[in-house]
Amino acid sequence: MVLNLRPEEYGFFYSAFSLASICLAVVDLGMGKSGTILLAKYSAKGKKYQVNLFFSMVFYLKLSIGLLFGLLLWLLTPYLLTNYFHFYEGMTTLYCFCLFIPLQALGGFVINSLGAVKDFRSRSLIQVAYYGLIFLPIVCLVREYGTFAAILSYCGAAGTVICCGLFYLYKKYDLHLVFNVGHFQSAWYEMWNYVKWVMFSVAALAILNYVDTLMLTWLCGLKSVAGYHVVLPIVQITQSLMFLPIIFLPIATELWQQQRLAQINTICSVVSLLMVVCLGVSLLFLIPFSESVITILFEKSYVWVAPALVVLGCGTPILVLAHFYLNVINSVEKPRVAFYTTLAGLLSNILLNLCLIPYFDIVGASVATLLSYLLIAVVALRSLRHYTGLILPWLRMIWLCGSAFFMAGLIVAMKYLYDTGGFNLVVVVSVLICYCLISWLVVKPVLEVAGMKSGKITNLFH
Numbered sequence: 001m002v003l004n005l006r007p008e009e010y011g012f013f014y015s016a017f018s019l020a021s022i023c024l025a026v027v028d029l030g031m032g033k034s035g036t037i038l039l040a041k042y043s044a045k046g047k048k049y050q051v052n053l054f055f056s057m058v059f060y061l062k063l064s065i066g067l068l069f070g071l072l073l074w075l076l077t078p079y080l081l082t083n084y085f086h087f088y089e090g091m092t093t094l095y096c097f098c099l100f101i102p103l104q105a106l107g108g109f110v111i112n113s114l115g116a117v118k119d120f121r122s123r124s125l126i127q128v129a130y131y132g133l134i135f136l137p138i139v140c141l142v143r144e145y146g147t148f149a150a151i152l153s154y155c156g157a158a159g160t161v162i163c164c165g166l167f168y169l170y171k172k173y174d175l176h177l178v179f180n181v182g183h184f185q186s187a188w189y190e191m192w193n194y195v196k197w198v199m200f201s202v203a204a205l206a207i208l209n210y211v212d213t214l215m216l217t218w219l220c221g222l223k224s225v226a227g228y229h230v231v232l233p234i235v236q237i238t239q240s241l242m243f244l245p246i247i248f249l250p251i252a253t254e255l256w257q258q259q260r261l262a263q264i265n266t267i268c269s270v271v272s273l274l275m276v277v278c279l280g281v282s283l284l285f286l287i288p289f290s291e292s293v294i295t296i297l298f299e300k301s302y303v304w305v306a307p308a309l310v311v312l313g314c315g316t317p318i319l320v321l322a323h324f325y326l327n328v329i330n331s332v333e334k335p336r337v338a339f340y341t342t343l344a345g346l347l348s349n350i351l352l353n354l355c356l357i358p359y360f361d362i363v364g365a366s367v368a369t370l371l372s373y374l375l376i377a378v379v380a381l382r383s384l385r386h387y388t389g390l391i392l393p394w395l396r397m398i399w400l401c402g403s404a405f406f407m408a409g410l411i412v413a414m415k416y417l418y419d420t421g422g423f424n425l426v427v428v429v430s431v432l433i434c435y436c437l438i439s440w441l442v443v444k445p446v447l448e449v450a451g452m453k454s455g456k457i458t459n460l461f462h
Contacts, residue, residue, distance in 0.1 A: 001013070001138060001142055001150060002226070002229075002230055002298050002299075002302070003298065003299065004142050004143045005142065005146060005147070007222070007223045007226040007227075008087060008222045008223060008226070009087075009089070009090075009146060009147060010226045010229065011217075011221075011222030011223060011224070011225035011226035011229070012085055012087040012089075012090050012093075012147065012222050012225075013090075013093065013147040013150055013151075014213060014225055014226075014228075014229040014232075015085060015213055015214065015216075015217045015222065015225050016085070016090065016093065016094055016097055017097075018210035018213040018214055019073075019080075019097075019210075019214065020073070020097045020100055020101055020104075021206060021209070021210050022206055022207055022210055022214075023069045023072075023073060023101050024066075024101055024104055024105055024108075024206065025202060025203045025205070025206030025207065026065075026069065026203055027062060027065045027066045027069050027101060027102075027105045028062070028105065028108075028202055028203075028206075038054045039051055039054055039055060039113060039116035039117070040116045040117075040118075042054070043116065043117055048174065050187075051175065052174075052175060052176060052177075052178050053178060053180070053183055053184070053187050054187055055113060055175055055176075055177070056176075056177045056178045056179065056184075057184050057187055057188065058109060059106065059109065059177060060177075060179075062102075062105045062106055062109055063102060063105075063106060065105075066101050066102030066103075066105040066106065067102050069101050069102075070098040070099060070100075070101045070102050071098070073094075073097060073098045073101065074095060074098045077091065077094045077095055077098075078091075080094065081094065084217070084218075085217070085222070086222075087222065090147060092148055093146075093147040093148050093150075093151050096148065096151040096152060096155065097151060099155050100151060100154055100155050100158070103155050103158035103159055103162070104154070104158045106158070106162050107130070107157075107158035107159075107161040107162050107165070110126075110161060110162055110165035110166060110169070111123060111126055111127060111130075111161065111165065113165070113169060113175065114126065114165070114168075114169070117169075117173050117175070119172075119173075122168065122172075126161060126164070126165055126168075129160075129161070129164075130157050130158070130160075130161050131157075133153070133156060133157035133160055134153045134154055134157045135153075136153075137149060137152070137153040137156070138150050138153050141153075200339045200342075200343070201326070201330075201335060201338045201339040201341075201342045201343075204339070204342040204343050204345075204346045205323075205326070205342050205346075207346055208342070208345055208346045208349050208369075208372060208373075211346070211349060211350060211353065212228070212349070212353055212357075212365040212366075212368060212369055213225055213228065213229070215350075215353045215354070215357055215365070216228055216357060216361075216362065216365055219357045219358055220357060220361055220362075224361055224362055227302060227304065227305045227308075227361075227362050228305070228308065228362045228365060228366075230294065230298055230302045230305050231305050231308045231309045231312055231362070231366070232312070234293065234297065234309060234313070235309070235312045235313055235315075235316050238282075238313065238316050239316050239319065239320060255331075261388050261389065264328065264332075264388055264390075265388055265389065265390045265391070266449075268324075268325075268328060268384065268388075268390055268392070269390075269391075269392055269393055269446065270446060270447060271321070271324055272321060272392050272393075272397065273393060273396060273397060273400070273442075273443050273446055274443070275317040275318070275320055275321045275324075276317070276397045276400045276401060277400060277439045277443060278316075278317040278320075279314060279317040279318065279401070279404065280400055280401070280403065280404030280407075280435055280439065281432065281435065281436070282313045282314045282316065282317065283310075283314045283404050283405070283408050284404060284407055284408055284411065284428070284431055284432050284435055285313075285428075285432065286309060286310045286313045286314065287310060287408055287411055287412060288411055288415060288428045289428070290306040290307075290309045290310050290313070291303050291306040293306075293309065294306055294309065305362060307363050307366075308362045308363050308365075308366040311363065311366035311367055311370055312366045312369065312370070314370070315366070315369060315370035315373060315374075318370060318373050318374050318377055319369075319373045321377050322345070322373045322374075322376040322377040322380065325376075325377055325380035325381055325384060326338050326341065326342065326376070326380055328380075328384060328388075329341070329380060329383055329384065329387075332387055332388065334383070334387060337383045337387075338380075341376055341379045341380050341383065342376060344375060344376070344379055345372045345373065345375050345376035345379075346372070348371065348372050348375050349368055349369065349371075349372035352364075352367070352368035352371060352372065353365060353368045356368050393446055396442050396443070396446065399442060400438070400439060400442055403435060403438050404435060407431045407434070407435055410427075410431065411427065411428060411431055414427045
């Protein structure tokens with residue numbers, strides 16, 4: 001899209017996408033995550049009717065509230081185009097976002113339901129198919145039809161996921177829609193114990209994910225949004241490869257039901273170490289190659305966004321770790337703690353964006369996002385230590401971080417002393433190999449101990 005659309009047009013699409021995504025967070029009402037927890041809980045207990053009951057209730061609620069928010073956006077479209085986006089060409093696209101909200105809400109729930117029954121292979125396949133159904137029409141049609149083709153691709157992909165996903169869940173897991181008002185009422189009381197706090201937590205997380213785009217639109221304009229969303233797709237692709245928070249949610253729920261706190265803590269320690277390794281690799285790779293990545297994937301005119309790519313790329317493991325800790329907190333049935341933790345991150349993000357964006361543009365937005373997720377991770381970690389007795393291998397983590405920053409300084413020094421591409425490439429590859437060897441030596445003993453202590457945890461992943 002960035003290669004075929006004007007910067008203002010590209011920026012408008014992702015600014016509108018961010019606004020619709022915040023609407024989706026309100027539509028979700030925490031039901032996506034709480035529904036996943038409850039589906040996993042009753043699936044582990046073998047109560048099939050309860051599983052279908054919660055599945056159906058969440059589906060109907062998401063459909064109803066999604067249609068309501070779609071109608072609200074339809075009514076506000078002329079005002080938003082005139083007073084916020086200042087982009088009058090986007091009326092048809094913004095109207096299509098009204099349909100996108102209910103379709104995406106239901107499609108996301110169907111995908112999450114596959115995670116709840118621990119069918120991670122099918123979940124991954126459907127997600128890949130979903131992205132493929134978005135990508136192919138955009139490649140073929142965006143040059144001619146612009147943002148209208150893009151939003152139709154999203155709507156079509158979500159509709160396909162809903163139909164195919166519901167059919168698959170019914171055939172393989174007998175998971176289907178039921179309608180019983182009396183039973184819905186009793187089930188709602190149980191779900192509300194999760195929803196009343198998870199609702200705010202999920203909404204705050206979604207706003208945290210998209211508030212930087214909305215504030216860039218307000219404070220800097222659509223060109224800055226376009227530059228920021230040159231960086232975000234790269235970061236989001238990297239983030240999607242770090243799937244541990246998604247996989248661990250139903251597993252942690254099952255472990256908590258069995259009161260196996262030692263196994264929860266063991267997995268938390270291993271995941272934390274692995275994310276620190278990923279942070280080091282991101283730092284050592286992006287410092288020398290961020291400009292090249294932008295030039296290869298997009299075009300040289302966007303090379304000015306490279307510093308934001310370094311910040312957000314290094315922040316991705318922190319973001320994944322923050323989501324991971326929040327998922328564990330929700331899994332151990334402490335949604336109120338997750339909400340307050342997320343709220344602290346959201347408020348700090350808004351304040352940091354207000355302070356940094358006017359002076360540093362997209363780099364300021366990137367730094368605000370990184371620091372906000374770091375705060376969430378730290379607060380969530382303290383809570384987990386209180387509720388589960390979690391103690392991380394701090395010395396190993398500090399050693400890995402220290403090694404990464406020292407090697408990053410070495411790369412920067414070499415880049416300025418010997419500014420030749422071939423030499424820099426040799427140095428960077430050598431440093432990355434050294435860091436990977438150090439990481440393996442540091443992490444391997446923890447993995448071996450985790451393997452001995454976890455015992456049957458591996459069976460939960462299959």
